[in-house]
Amino acid sequence: MSYQMIALTMFSSMMVLLLTGQRVFGVIGFVGAASALLLWGDGGVEMPFNASFQLMSWYPLLTLPLFIFMGYMLSESGIASDLYDMFHVWMGSLKGGLAVGTIGLMVVVSAMNGLSVAGMAIGASIALPELLRRGYDKIMVTGVVQAGSSLGILVPPSVVLVLYGMIARQPVGKLWLAGALPGLLLASLFILYIVVRCRLQPHLAPPLPKEERQHTTREKLLLLRAGILPLLIFFAMTGLFIMGVTSLVESSAVGATSAILAAWFKKRLTREVLQNTMHKTLGITCMFMWIILAALCFGAVFDGLGAVRAIEALFLDRIGMGPWEVLLMMQLSYILMGMFLDDTAMLVIVAPLYVPLVISLGFDPVWYGVLYTITVQIAYMTPPFGYNLFLMRAMAPPEISLGDIYRSVWPFVAIMIVGLGLVTAFPQIAMWLPETFYGAR
Amino acid sequence: VHAQSNEPIRWRLQTYAGPSLAEHVIKPSIDAFNKAANGEMEIELYYSDQLVPTSELFRAMQRGTIDAVQSDDDSINAPVDVSVFGGYFPFASRYSLDVPTLFHHYGLKEIWEEAYGEVDNVTWLGSGSWDPCNFVTRDPIRSIEDLDGQRVFTFPTAGRFLERFGVVPVTLPWEDIEVAMQTGELDGIAWAGITEAYTVGWADVSNYYLTNNISGAWSGSYFANTERWEELPEHLKTLFKLCMDSSHYYRQHWYWWGEAHYRTTGGKLELTSIPEEEWQTIEDEALSFWDEIAEESERSAKLVQILKDYRQTMQDAGPPYRYS
Amino acid sequence: MPKPIRYYVRYVDAFNRRVGRLITYLIFVMIGVLLISSIARTAFNSPMNWVVELSQFMMVAYFLVGGAYSMQMGAHVRMDLLYGRMSLRRRAALDVVTILFLIVFLVTLLLGGISSTQYALQYGERSYSSWAPPLAPIKIIMTFGIVLMLLQSFSTLFKDLATARGEEWS
Ligand SMILES: NC(=[NH2+])NCCC[C@H](N)C(=O)O
Ligand code: NA
Ligand code: NA
Numbered sequence: 001m002s003y004q005m006i007a008l009t010m011f012s013s014m015m016v017l018l019l020t021g022q023r024v025f026g027v028i029g030f031v032g033a034a035s036a037l038l039l040w041g042d043g044g045v046e047m048p049f050n051a052s053f054q055l056m057s058w059y060p061l062l063t064l065p066l067f068i069f070m071g072y073m074l075s076e077s078g079i080a081s082d083l084y085d086m087f088h089v090w091m092g093s094l095k096g097g098l099a100v101g102t103i104g105l106m107v108v109v110s111a112m113n114g115l116s117v118a119g120m121a122i123g124a125s126i127a128l129p130e131l132l133r134r135g136y137d138k139i140m141v142t143g144v145v146q147a148g149s150s151l152g153i154l155v156p157p158s159v160v161l162v163l164y165g166m167i168a169r170q171p172v173g174k175l176w177l178a179g180a181l182p183g184l185l186l187a188s189l190f191i192l193y194i195v196v197r198c199r200l201q202p203h204l205a206p207p208l209p210k211e212e213r214q215h216t217t218r219e220k221l222l223l224l225r226a227g228i229l230p231l232l233i234f235f236a237m238t239g240l241f242i243m244g245v246t247s248l249v250e251s252s253a254v255g256a257t258s259a260i261l262a263a264w265f266k267k268r269l270t271r272e273v274l275q276n277t278m279h280k281t282l283g284i285t286c287m288f289m290w291i292i293l294a295a296l297c298f299g300a301v302f303d304g305l306g307a308v309r310a311i312e313a314l315f316l317d318r319i320g321m322g323p324w325e326v327l328l329m330m331q332l333s334y335i336l337m338g339m340f341l342d343d344t345a346m347l348v349i350v351a352p353l354y355v356p357l358v359i360s361l362g363f364d365p366v367w368y369g370v371l372y373t374i375t376v377q378i379a380y381m382t383p384p385f386g387y388n389l390f391l392m393r394a395m396a397p398p399e400i401s402l403g404d405i406y407r408s409v410w411p412f413v414a415i416m417i418v419g420l421g422l423v424t425a426f427p428q429i430a431m432w433l434p435e436t437f438y439g440a441r
Numbered sequence: 442v443h444a445q446s447n448e449p450i451r452w453r454l455q456t457y458a459g460p461s462l463a464e465h466v467i468k469p470s471i472d473a474f475n476k477a478a479n480g481e482m483e484i485e486l487y488y489s490d491q492l493v494p495t496s497e498l499f500r501a502m503q504r505g506t507i508d509a510v511q512s513d514d515d516s517i518n519a520p521v522d523v524s525v526f527g528g529y530f531p532f533a534s535r536y537s538l539d540v541p542t543l544f545h546h547y548g549l550k551e552i553w554e555e556a557y558g559e560v561d562n563v564t565w566l567g568s569g570s571w572d573p574c575n576f577v578t579r580d581p582i583r584s585i586e587d588l589d590g591q592r593v594f595t596f597p598t599a600g601r602f603l604e605r606f607g608v609v610p611v612t613l614p615w616e617d618i619e620v621a622m623q624t625g626e627l628d629g630i631a632w633a634g635i636t637e638a639y640t641v642g643w644a645d646v647s648n649y650y651l652t653n654n655i656s657g658a659w660s661g662s663y664f665a666n667t668e669r670w671e672e673l674p675e676h677l678k679t680l681f682k683l684c685m686d687s688s689h690y691y692r693q694h695w696y697w698w699g700e701a702h703y704r705t706t707g708g709k710l711e712l713t714s715i716p717e718e719e720w721q722t723i724e725d726e727a728l729s730f731w732d733e734i735a736e737e738s739e740r741s742a743k744l745v746q747i748l749k750d751y752r753q754t755m756q757d758a759g760p761p762y763r764y765s
Numbered sequence: 766m767p768k769p770i771r772y773y774v775r776y777v778d779a780f781n782r783r784v785g786r787l788i789t790y791l792i793f794v795m796i797g798v799l800l801i802s803s804i805a806r807t808a809f810n811s812p813m814n815w816v817v818e819l820s821q822f823m824m825v826a827y828f829l830v831g832g833a834y835s836m837q838m839g840a841h842v843r844m845d846l847l848y849g850r851m852s853l854r855r856r857a858a859l860d861v862v863t864i865l866f867l868i869v870f871l872v873t874l875l876l877g878g879i880s881s882t883q884y885a886l887q888y889g890e891r892s893y894s895s896w897a898p899p900l901a902p903i904k905i906i907m908t909f910g911i912v913l914m915l916l917q918s919f920s921t922l923f924k925d926l927a928t929a930r931g932e933e934w935s
Contacts, residue, residue, distance in 0.1 A: 017866060020859060021848025023841040026867030033873040042668075043506030046493075048870065049877025050501060052907060053494040056825045057614045059626065059817060062795070065827065069792055169616060171623035171646075246803055247625035249820070253799035256792075278789035279838070282827070286835030287842060289828035294870065304453060304492045306485065340844055356460075384846035496893060496900075500884045520888035590810045600895035609812045612894035626817070 001039070007307035010035055014298070018340045018385075025287075028345055029294035036301045047304075051297035055289070059249060060162050060172070063114065065285040066252035067159050070259040071118030072277040074109070074233075077263035080122040082226035083108055084130070089215055089223055096198030096205040099136060099144050100191050102127045106148030107187050108227070110155035111234045112259075114162070114252075116380070116388060117284060119149030124395035132397065137204040140197070142400055143408035146388050147190055147415070150377045155183035157238050157255070160343060160376060162248070164369045167347055168355040172248055173241065175369045177434040182370050185429060186419045193415055229265075233258045242437070288344065295345040302349065311353055323361040330354050331375055331420075338379025342387065346376075367423075370430040374420045381409045381416075450482040450677070452669065455498065457512035457661075459489045459616050461641050465695055466571070467511055470688035474680060482677050484509075489615040502666050503562045509665040513571075515596050519563075519664075521556040522738040528596035528659050529574040529631075531727040533748050535657035535755075535763065537693055540570030544660070547747050552740060553662075564670045566663040567682065569689030572696040573658055574599060576651040577638045578629030579622070581713045585723065594618050595631040599655060602730050603631065606723070622646040631655070636699025639707055650710040653720045655727070658696075717765075766927050777920040778837060781913055785834020791827045795820055815896040822903045829910030833917035857928035864922050871915045878908035 001009070010031055017027045029048065036044035055061065074080065087101030094100055105127060109119045123145035131141040153160040156176035165172040198205040237255035240246045246254055263269040302308060315326060337346050351372075358368045380388040383406050392405050423429050456467050463486065471486045493501040499517045501507045510517065514527025526533065534540055544550045550567075557565035576582055578591065589607030593600075600610025608631075613621055619642050621627045630643055634654070638644045663685050670678070704712060735745035755762040766774075802816040828835075835841065848856060884890060885901040892898050927933075 017863070018844040019847055020863045021843045021845055021851075021856065022860065022863035022866055023836075023843055025841060026864070026870055029870035029874075030866035033870045037873065041505070043501065043504040045873055046497075046501060046504055046506045046877045046880065048874045049881055050493050050497045050506070052825065052829070052874070052878075053497050054490065056821045057490070057494055057496065057617075059613060059617070059621075059821060060624070062799075062820055062824050065792060065824065066796065066799075069796075165620060166617070169620055171620055173623060241625070244625055245807060249626070250799050250803035253796045253803065256796050257800055278792060279786075281792055282785065282789045282831045283835045283838050283840035286828050286832050287840045290832060290835075290841065297870075300492050304487070342842065385844050387842070390842055497881065500881060503884075504880065516893060518890065518893040520890065590806075590812060592806075592812050597893045597895060597897070601897075604814070604895055609814045610895040611814070611817055612892070613817070 003306040003310040006035075006039065006305045007302070007310040010298075010302055010305075010307060015340050024342060024345070025290040025294040028291065028298050028341075032294065032298035032301045035305060036297075039305055040301065044301075047301050048293075048297045051293055051300060054296050054300070055293055058166055060166050061289075061292070062249045063157075063162055063252040064159055064288055065281060066249075066256045067114035067157070068117065068284050068288075069277060069281040070252070070256045071113045071115055072121070072280050073256070073259035073263055073273075074112055075118050075121040075125070076268060076273045076277060077259060078266040078268045079226075079229050079262055080105070080109065081126055083230065084126050086223040086226040088130075089220060092208045094195070095202065095207065096194045097208070098127075098131055098134065099141060099194045099198070099205060102131065102141070102144050103148045103187055103190050103194070106145075106151055107155060107184070108230050109149075110151040110183065111238070112230055112255075113152055114157040114159040116149040116152035117391060119152045120145065120388065120391045121395055123149050124392065124397070128400075129397055132399070134208070135206045138400060139404055139408045140194075140204055142392070142396065142404055143410075143412050144190070144194065146381055146392055146405075146409055147412035148187075150380055150388055151183050151187060153377060154179045154186065154370075154373055156180055157241075157251075158373065160373050161369060163344060163347055164351070164372055167351045168365050168369060170365050170369060174366050174434040174438055176238065177242070177437055178366050178370050178430040179373060180433055181429050182374065182419065182423050185422065186374075186416060189415045189419055190412065193411060197411075229262055233262065291342055292344050292348065295348040298345075299348045299352070303352075308353055311350075312357075315353075315357060323363070326357065326361060327363065327424075330358075331371065334372070334375045335379060335382075338376070338382065339385055341385070343376040343379065346379075347372075364427065364431065366434060367427045367430050370423060371420065374416060374423065378413055378416050378420070381413055383409075447480075449478075449480055450673070452482070452484045452508040453487060453492065454484050454509040454511065455487040455489075455492055455507050456510070457489055457495065457516055457615065459641065462637060463488055465640065466692055467688055469691060470684040473687065474684040477680055477684075478677060482673075495614065499563070499664075502664060503560075505562075505666050505668065507666070508669045509663065511661065511663050513596065513659055513661045515598050518597075519557075520560060522741050523553060523556045523744065525598045525734060525737075525741075526660070526744060527568075527662065529599040529656040530659075530748075531599060531602045531655045531730060532724050533656060534570075534659075537570040537572070537658040537696060539751070539755075540568065540658050540660045541689070543747070543751060544568055547751055549744070549747065552744060556740060557664075562667045564665050564667045566665055566670075567685055568660045568662045569685070569692065570658040571661050571692060572634035572636055573654040573700065574631055574656040575634050575654045576629055576631050576649075577633070577635075577643055577647045577710065578649045578651070579647055580628065581649045581711070582629075582651045582715070583713050584715060585719060591628045592626070593629045593631045594621070594627055596659070599631060602655070602727065605726055605730075619643060619646055634696065634700050635703040635707065635710065636696050638710065639699070639703050644703075644707065644709040648711060650704075650712050652704070652712055652714045653723075655723065766923065766932060770923050774920045774923050777916045781833040781837055781917050781920075784913065785831050785837070788827060788831040788834070791823055795823050795827070798823075814894075815898075818892060818894060818896055818898065822906075826903070826906050826910070829907050830913065832910055833913040836914065836917050836921065854929060854931065857925040860925040861922060861929055864918060864925065868915070868918050868922075871911060871918060875908065875911045875915060878904065878911050882908050 014031045033048050036047040083105050087104045091097035091101035106119050161175040162172055165175050236258045237251050241251035359365055380386045456463050458466050471484050475483050502510050514524035553565050592609045592611050595610050623646050731745045735742040802813050806812040882904040885904050890900045892900055
């Protein structure tokens, strides 16, 4: 079989089999294993297990279970409801203020965690019921929680950027800093959208009753205390790492510990909370790790059968395709793959190919990491396959239907595309912070 | 993958080196091989950990998952007693010519053949010499005490030795070293000389280079799955060996050029040195390390004896062989 | 469901649940080890050379041995474009067929695991680091995890089969 044929066969059979709805890791692993058995020749059967050693050697992957643990711990710790009260009171007088406050809450939660699970859990359990009770539009607020929580992977710390850094061989510290401003940019765009929309359609966000808006300045200032704990956690985890005191993996352990301490401090560290956190952490970690294992197997077999060469040729031999067109093709292919695959699988399978290409075209791989992350964020929220859709479905209050969830994401997806365009057109949005901190290389 | 009609024989060869380094240490010779084989055979070159993680590489070759490997014996943990001598065996060599001399004129070749003869389905094809082992670090090393507590990426055997001076050896995939220096997982690298530090990009993430080395050159090997090797017609075997030699030859002058070139014109690393008398204590310690290794097997004892004889000969010969 | 199968499902599920619950505690060990090493290094300038490797072993053990329980909890995502629209019974029927993909993947993993473990035992393989722990134990643990996952897949298969045929299986 020619390289092109192999590439085509492996990809298309994966896509088709994924449609059967079998567990994603099973399908990816199967296509990898079966191709190895049929096409590799002697020793092909060893490829899947070898992938587990590949995975083991990726030390930064240890941050994954620890961040997940931390996320669940935080959502149980009660830090979030204090924060919510704070934003609620401070933003309450604005039209759509509670929705704006929810985005604020999500930004703070994102700064304390590397994934969007925590934000989603907090948003769905604390913010959503409140917003619904006050008559906010169901569809809009569902979108707010999903979009807001997706900031978790852009605002540092970020597990997705760790994974990208591992594959692209880029320093995680720089990547995290590069994600910060684009994250805030997206948050501002979300807020702008909410404010404008609520001004145009006031019925989407009924104002708070008068008596709920009367707080003395002193009361308001006292509420700001809710921000202290998150600040401490952010410093202990991301701050110490960026300053070079703790290593990356250590910092995730520090983060997990600080979340336990926070819960204890808030007198929320019950047996039940611990048990829940432990179980959910195992579940989500296994989900990710088995996909990574399968994707590593798929990727290595794909590579060893020469299929990578076919894709390489596809990009390189297209004479007349300028650097920007190549970049655009790559982003489009991510969105396309994002319909079927999860982000890690995409990353493992195509990034080893894309990143050297990006570098050779003269783009900055750190900046590209941010583009990748925003693209992945979009992919998370767009049907049919999207983690955030799955998570939302599992966590949202019952009155929110699947249709509501699907319908709610579109405006935010559009905003994210705008954000992606801005960061693409003005790389300084991403690069200013890391270059200021580390110096341009 | 059999040779049939006009389908070329295909091999997968994985090197320990990442792409930037492989560009020098192996790729030119493989390209030349493919050209000279004229369609009869084609070797596909894969880089460090690309298809198979290094820790499983030897086994993968044994099982035929990979057809051939370029690596030091130490890093792939070859299951033979001589593998400790394969990487940076401390102070066993001072110049890169020492390695081929030892193999071809002091009997190491025969010892290696014998040792790998005892392992199933892997054939050792030959060794050549690589670069010295210096320290590339974040903080300066100006005395032996400065080594204490440094987390350093190094070869397993060198690591075992360096632990005596408080160094904490860390093992990570080769490709992850640059990032690990930046994420604070590592304080330094004792894995290469200055040529690689610059070629690979490690010079960008470190600040200092210690000019004293614990080895003047390491020896790296080529291996193949025995069945695959035996299947090759004689002329392709010969061609492959010629290409190995051409890669060995290229490295001889590339590193010799680079070590001097980057020290004098590199500009990214500040050079530091430990006075010779102080460094001598490390060399003395190495000799007692040799004696410990000699206890491990009869063959190891024989090897250590050869190394001692060689060292003596070189010292007796005086400059330019040895200056002290 | 025939009796032996009923027993199989019951015991495999129960066993995997136990093992899975036990393995959830490993997260605290990971946190603890990393924290101690961080403190030892930053406060006492004495890094420990085994921490990186030991944590890697724990991470791999965590998800391989915990895998079966996670499958029982239904933690693994699917592409549910079409699947999501089917009735429970149709889904089960489809799963009965497609779980074979999963099983093929697991069986090749298992074969690799066995051969790798054999090698580790035959040559007394040690990790290529200066700590140099023997590798057989972790390979045995990994292979054990894969076996559990395989057992769980068959249990899932049986349950799906029952659901597809409209039987009550619990
Ligand atoms: N590595 C991954 N697969 N990450 C997926 C993350 C999905 C989800 N949106 C989260 O951040 O929690
Ligand atoms: Na974050
Ligand atoms: Na999607």
